Every structure is written in structure tokens, then in C-alpha cells.
Amino acid sequence: RIASALAAPRTVALLRTRVRGVPRVRLAWTSGGHHRALAWATARALVARTSAIVNDPRAAPLRVEVAPEARGTLVIVPEVRPDPRFAYRVRDVPAASHPTIAAALARLGGVRPDDVVWDPFVGSGLELVERARLGPFRRLCGSDLDPRALAAARENLAAAGISNAELLLDHACRAHPPGVTLILTNPPMGRRVARDGSLGALLEQFVRHAATVLVPGGRWVWLSPLDRRTERFARAAGLTVEAGPHVDIGGFTARIQVLRRPGA
Numbered sequence: 001r002i003a004s005a006l007a008a009p010r011t012v013a014l015l016r017t018r019v020r021g022v023p024r025v026r027l028a029w030t031s032g033g034h035h036r037a038l039a040w041a042t043a044r045a046l047v048a049r050t051s052a053i054v055n056d057p058r059a060a061p062l063r064v065e066v067a068p069e070a071r072g073t074l075v076i077v078p079e080v081r082p083d084p085r086f087a088y089r090v091r092d093v094p095a096a097s098h099p100t101i102a103a104a105l106a107r108l109g110g111v112r113p114d115d116v117v118w119d120p121f122v123g124s125g126l127e128l129v130e131r132a133r134l135g136p137f138r139r140l141c142g143s144d145l146d147p148r149a150l151a152a153a154r155e156n157l158a159a160a161g162i163s164n165a166e167l168l169l170d171h172a173c174r175a176h177p178p179g180v181t182l183i184l185t186n187p188p189m190g191r192r193v194a195r196d197g198s199l200g201a202l203l204e205q206f207v208r209h210a211a212t213v214l215v216p217g218g219r220w221v222w223l224s225p226l227d228r229r230t231e232r233f234a235r236a237a238g239l240t241v242e243a244g245p246h247v248d249i250g251g252f253t254a255r256i257q258v259l260r261r262p263g264a
């Protein structure tokens with residue numbers, strides 16, 4: 001029964017959406033233990049049914065959790081290994097960006113070799129690292145209110161081989177690095193900072209300030225936790241706004257926004 005469930009065309013079709021090439025799976029019994037005879041019999045039965053999915057007890061990227069008596073649910077779990085793309089992430093902060101989101105924001109911002117990049121809520125620095133890895137820039141600046149965040153950013157940037165970023169202890173509504181052409185940031189979402197409902201006021205003040213930091217022709221990519229309001233604030237500050245997708249960031253959603261300051 002286990003082999004038949006695994007060999008079923010819809011199981012294979014589903015797994016092929018998750019891995020490249022022929023899916024390789026490893027059996028794991030929900031009752032614990034090795035159940036070697038059963039594992040062997042299941043592997044042979046699988047080979048007899050299909051070559052579209054392969055049993056690989058040593059290095060399969062997918063784990064099949066199933067009861068030895070083949071009752072109940074068969075659960076297929078991707079084995080999570082450290083992702084080598086983000087090996088530079090040696091230090092974390094409590095609200096650190098997910099590195100794939102940081103990478104997506106950087107790609108949406110694009111690359112200009114004369115870019116002066118600013119992350120006003122730099123945290124552990126993932127957006128700056130991801131932007132630096134995309135291509136040339138003139139300057140990278142990050143600021144944050146928390147010295148522990150700046151220390152984490154310094155370590156991650158160093159681990160990524162980036163030695164020329166400027167990190168400042170400053171409030172996002174006061175820092176004013178000169179000549180900023182690109183703002184990339186993942187701001188507070190109101191879970192740790194501004195939990196008292198003051199997030200809207202902070203973001204309004206920040207949008208108004210950052211719109212003056214960005215040079216004409218500059219762009220700004222971020223995750224907005226209050227997208228309708230920040231869109232309104234941004235338009236009032238003379239920026240254009242492109243709404244991107246909503247992103248699940250661990251239990252609630254924020255929206256990607258691409259803002260631009262016209263001119264230049």
C-alpha cells in the first residue's frame with residue numbers, strides 16, 4: 001500500500017513540482033525504529049511499480065513519514081538543510097528578514113552601478129547583502145536604533161565579503177545619508193516595536209522623511225505592513241506607488257510596494 005501510494009501518478013506529479021528531476025524519497029516510520037524488512041519490501045515494491053520516483057535512504061531530499069501498518073496519513077516532508085545561498089547569515093536579530101524576501105526586494109529594486117543604497121531599518125543587514133550581491137553600487141548604508149542589530153549586520157556583511165558598508169546608529173526618521181538612489185527595507189511590523197498602535201504614526205513620519213532623502217529618479221522597495229496607509233502617505237509626499245503582492249511573513253501579511261520619486 002505504501003509503494004502504491006508513492007507510485008500513484010498524482011503523488012509523482014506533486015513531488016515533481018517540488019524537486020528537479022526524478023523525486024528521491026526516504027522512508028521514516030512514525031512509530032520510530034528502522035523496520036528494515038518492511039523498508040526493503042517497500043523499496044522493492046516501489047521499483048516494481050515505477051521508475052518515476054526512487055527510494056534513496058541516504059540522501060533523499062524528501063522524507064516519507066508513514067505508519068508501518070500503512071494506516072492513516074502518508075506525509076511527505078522536504079528535508080530542510082542549510083541553504084548555501086544564505087550561508088553569510090551568521091547572526092540573527094529577533095525580527096530578521098527571511099533571506100528569500102530580502103533577495104526578492106533587492107531584485108525588484110534593480111541595479112544601477114551608481115546606486116547609493118540605504119536600509120533605514122537595517123536589522124541584521126540582509127537587504128544590503130542581497131543588493132550587494134546583485135551587482136555594482138557606489139555606497140551601501142544601513143541605520144538602526146539598536147546597536148545589537150548593527151553588530152549583527154556587521155557580521156553578516158563581513159561573512160558575505162562586503163567590507164565597505166556604512167552602518168549608523170540612528171532613528172529612521174532622522175538619518176539622512178546623502179545622495180540615496182535606492183531604499184531597500186523591511187520596517188517594523190508592529191509586533192515588537194510600536195505594539196501600542198503607533199506604527200501608523202511612525203510609518204507616516206518615516207515616509208515623509210525618506211521621500212526627502214531619496215534623490216529625484218530614486219526608487220524604494222519595501223514590505224509595508226499598512227499598505228493602504230503607506231500608499232496614501234507616499235503619494236502625499238510626491239512619490240509614485242506600484243503595489244506588489246502580499247507576502248506571508250510568518251502568520252500575517254505585508255505588501256511589497258515599489259515607490260519612485262519622479263524626476264532626474
Ligand SMILES: C[S@@+](CC[C@H](N)C(=O)[O-])C[C@H]1O[C@@H](n2cnc3c(N)ncnc32)[C@H](O)[C@@H]1O
Pocket residue numbers: 093095096097102120121122123124125126127143144145146149170171172173185186187188189193
Ligand atoms: C523587521 S526588522 C529589520 C530586519 C532586517 N531587514 C534584517 O535583515 O534583519 C526592523 C528593524 O528596525 C529597527 N527599528 C525599529 N524602529 C526603528 C526606528 N525608529 N529607527 C531605526 N530603526 C528602527 C529594529 O531595531 C529592527 O532591527
